[in-house]
Amino acid sequence: MEKVTLVLGASPNPERFSNKAVLRLLKRGIPVIAIGRREGKIGALTILKDFPENDVTVHTVTLYMNPVAQKEYYERILTLNPRRIIFNPGTFNPEFASLARKNSIEVVDNCMLEMLSSGKF
Helix, strand or coil: CCCCEEEECCCCCCCCHHHHHHHHHHHCCCCEEEECCCCEEECCEEEECCCCCCCCCCCEEEECCCHHHHHHHHHHHHHHCCCEEEECCCCCCHHHHHHHHHCCCEEEECCHHHHHHHCCC
């Protein structure tokens, strides 16, 4: 199964960790859906402002968005029924983590970039 990864909080700014994560995922051949507050591009990938309409099986959701901003996305993410949600540093949200666990979604409190570097992704 392909590990389609949805990056929530994607930024076209090359200094942002979300941008670096998208580029590393793409370099490894992992399909990425990038969603951010503003449209833009990361390499050749277009950042979407909303979730795609088509049925995509998402394996992992990785968050680059503070807990308050995550609230509006709870339902959409849970509907995707990913296998795991990665809370990057500064994004851990006990409320959302609890909802994810109740929906049998693995919760990972870790840095996506470190996970990619160490092979734990």
